[in-house]
Amino acid sequence: MKKAIVCGAGGFIGSHLVKKLKKEGFWVKGIDLKYPEFGTTEADEFVIGDLRDIDVCKNVINEAVDELYQLAGEVGGAGYVFTGENDAEIMHNSALINLNIVDLASKIGVKKLFYSSSACIYPQFNQEDPENPNCAESTAYPAFPDSEYGWEKLFSERIYQTYARTYSIKMKIARFHNIFGEEGTYTGGREKAPAALCRKIAETNDGGTIDIWGDGKQTRSFLYIDECLEGVRKLMDSGFDGPVNIGSEEMVSIDELAYKIANIAGKKILINHIDGPMGVRGRNSDNTLINKELSWKPSKSLEYGLKKTYFWINKMVNSNE
Ligand code: NAD
Numbered sequence: 001m002k003k004a005i006v007c008g009a010g011g012f013i014g015s016h017l018v019k020k021l022k023k024e025g026f027w028v029k030g031i032d033l034k035y036p037e038f039g040t041t042e043a044d045e046f047v048i049g050d051l052r053d054i055d056v057c058k059n060v061i062n063e064a065v066d067e068l069y070q071l072a073g074e075v076g077g078a079g080y081v082f083t084g085e086n087d088a089e090i091m092h093n094s095a096l097i098n099l100n101i102v103d104l105a106s107k108i109g110v111k112k113l114f115y116s117s118s119a120c121i122y123p124q125f126n127q128e129d130p131e132n133p134n135c136a137e138s139t140a141y142p143a144f145p146d147s148e149y150g151w152e153k154l155f156s157e158r159i160y161q162t163y164a165r166t167y168s169i170k171m172k173i174a175r176f177h178n179i180f181g182e183e184g185t186y187t188g189g190r191e192k193a194p195a196a197l198c199r200k201i202a203e204t205n206d207g208g209t210i211d212i213w214g215d216g217k218q219t220r221s222f223l224y225i226d227e228c229l230e231g232v233r234k235l236m237d238s239g240f241d242g243p244v245n246i247g248s249e250e251m252v253s254i255d256e257l258a259y260k261i262a263n264i265a266g267k268k269i270l271i272n273h274i275d276g277p278m279g280v281r282g283r284n285s286d287n288t289l290i291n292k293e294l295s296w297k298p299s300k301s302l303e304y305g306l307k308k309t310y311f312w313i314n315k316m317v318n319s320n321e
Pocket of ligand 1: 008012014031051070073074076097116118175177178179192
């Protein structure tokens with residue numbers, strides 16, 4: 001039986017990944033500061049611990065497992081990443097986690113390591129036109145990410161690549177583009193646009209008004225969790241290491257995203273644009289490389305994932321009343 005360790009197994013992507021690995025027959029050990037917020041973990045062993053602490057890491061990453069997935073870190077949407085208030089924690093905590101994990105996993109002889117990087121590493125100057133952002137993998141340098149979160153991700157990509165050159169460990173790096181779905185954070189300040197909009201619309205009456213940060217013309221693409229994990233597993237099983245985008249090319253403006261969700265909810269909404277943190281004007285996944293190397297692209301529309309996510313958030317919001 002293949003063995004895997006999932007760091008960040010209590011988080012959104014990590015908890016879904018544990019389920020997928022179990023379905024595929026892996027023995028799985030998870031580690032996180034917390035258990036999954038919205039369900040029970042399916043990991044065979046789950047350690048509550050702080051990956052900034054090297055002694056905790058030594059206790060968990062203590063055998064040469066087949067695969068280690070590194071998804072732990074300081075994560076949040078625009079309200080968390082672009083205000084500047086959390087930058088020191090983001091840089092310090094995530095870098096420390098990555099430094100600990102890469103060093104231990106490489107020296108102990110873990111065979112393959114997956115690192116979850118982000119679309120936030122791409123330079124601001126290629127994402128100023130909302131209709132034509134350029135996020136091809138080859139454009140990452142010269143680097144100019146729009147947030148300290150992006151700089152830490154780029155720094156960590158380089159650490160993993162450096163260790164891959166020095167030790168005989170395969171490093172797989174994916175740059176995720178806005179992953180969303182059920183059992184993801186939808187309130188509390190760290191939620192991202194799809195979950196935040198689903199919550200606002202779930203809380204609004206038909207004909208109501210919701211606030212959107214900025215002019216609503218900023219563009220993004222969003223990838224449903226199941227599709228993301230399919231891409232991750234394909235990357236792990238391939239001879240290709242990345243860094244590679246895992247995202248959708250179905251780009252929409254934030255206003256369009258809100259109207260799509262309202263349509264799913266069967267509600268008419270009005271949008272009130274207010275000042276708020278926004279990030280770059282446009283961002284879209286470029287899937288040329290992943291298509292070529294892994295023959296992978298998302299198989300479902302944005303609407304498919306939004307339906308699943310909206311009805312889950314609607315149930316959570318309205319059962320909490
Ligand atoms: P998440 O916040 O749900 O999961 C991260 C997990 O890391 C959390 O459960 C958190 O408790 C854990 N963690 C944080 N600090 C820790 C510590 N010191 N010790 C142990 N655990 C700790 O976020 P997610 O959306 O599941 O993202 C997973 C990874 O994918 C992250 O590295 C994130 O940067 C990356 N990513 C996510 C997206 C996205 O759209 N969700 C986009 C790009 C990149």
